[in-house]
Amino acid sequence: MSEPKKLFIKTYGCQMNVYDSERMAEAMGGAGYVETDSPGDADMILLNTCHIREKAAEKVYSELGRFKGLKADNPDLKIGVAGCVAQAEGEEIMRRSGLVDMVVGPQSYHRLPAMEARARGGEKVLDTDFPEDDKFAALKSRPKARRGPTAFLTVQEGCDKFCAFCVVPYTRGVEASRPAARVLEETRDLVARGVREITLLGQNVNAYHGEGPDGADWSLARLIWELDSVDGLERIRFTTSHPNDMGDDLIAAHGECAKLMPYLHLPVQSGSDRILKRMNRKHTAESYVRLIERIRAARPDILISGDFIVGFPEETEADFEATMDLIREVGYGQAFSFKYSPRPGTPAAERALVDPDVASERLSRLQALITRQQRDIQDAMVGRELGVLFEKPGRMPGQMVGKSDYLHAVHVADCPATAGELRRVQITESGPNSLAGELV
């Protein structure tokens, strides 16, 4: 038997790209490839890219530059670009870098094995279609190998919201949900392989409306309740949600479904109604704050996480202060914040930019506030008893690391628990980025 060929994948961007990379590795597994973590050994290199901000997109070209020597050493090496830059820039990638053999968009990667075969024949292959055939149906089921205790699972993809700054509707296409039966099947398969916690993914995951086995449209809450009854699955999370799709049944599930973790990523982007309107977010700061109140009424201890864009065109100091006020009112346990980056083809890219120094200064003020809030919320865990799902050994001998219900990293010294075990932990210390505790 010939030696298996080696595939090196580098993943940028969001969790959905992490999931897609796993699926692409499995698809190439069917074509005789095993994964390697060293590009120097690889027969095929795949960059799974992100187009969300300019910096993210530019990384692809600098990374490709680094592979020049590898291709010179190994003329059989095939290089592919996948993901959202592939979708957005297509042939431009081949033009800018002669090293690239394959360009494959996020909706056509089930065709990757066939593309690789053509590339081996010397062709340059591009596929950025939004094909009729569902890629998930075309992909073979996951191999039965054991895996870690947490997994991502895409249930919804694409977006119809068209926020004025965002490329996602163009790179991922229109909003679509996977049938519930497929999600259940994939969940059972993951659980059989050792997974205890699943994070359901979608660009607008709470807009999920997949076909149920009963023929009716299932909401995300309905799907979560079904997953709740899967034996061996201990925790359910989902991300990312849009405030306008937060249904009553989903809010209620946060109070009633024991496996649904008390953590919600609910981006608001800005606290200024003027800016929210210009962003085409279709909600106000007030409606968002009222929504958080309703969610907290259902689940008082829920940890709220968010995303913020600072320096959106026309953002004034008063608009920015409104964002700071909203952050003070909500209290975030986690947040991601970005300086606005104009993206080609989006409506906001045509508008005048805020002075970059002003935007940077606002971003650091906002991040300082968020860091304080995160730290206060994390420190308040000390003395409490939390569920921790252990994931792997820590850096110290005998130590184990896991995640709390609220997604904080938790270290336990001299820990008899093994990876995949969910245990109660008494929290004793709060450090810069993690908690420490003892098994109860």
Ligand code: SAH
């Ligand atoms: N679907 C999610 C987020 C998708 S992108 C949602 O609706 O919230 C993740 C985050 O990147 C966004 O929440 C936003 O804060 C940020 N982002 C998106 N486009 C951006 C841009 N052009 N410049 C800066 N940040 C951006």
Ligand code: SF4
């Ligand atoms: Fe982008 Fe999210 Fe807005 Fe959709 S809802 S356009 S993914 S920021």
Ligand code: F3S
């Ligand atoms: Fe980036 Fe595409 Fe995800 S642009 S954030 S990889 S959906």
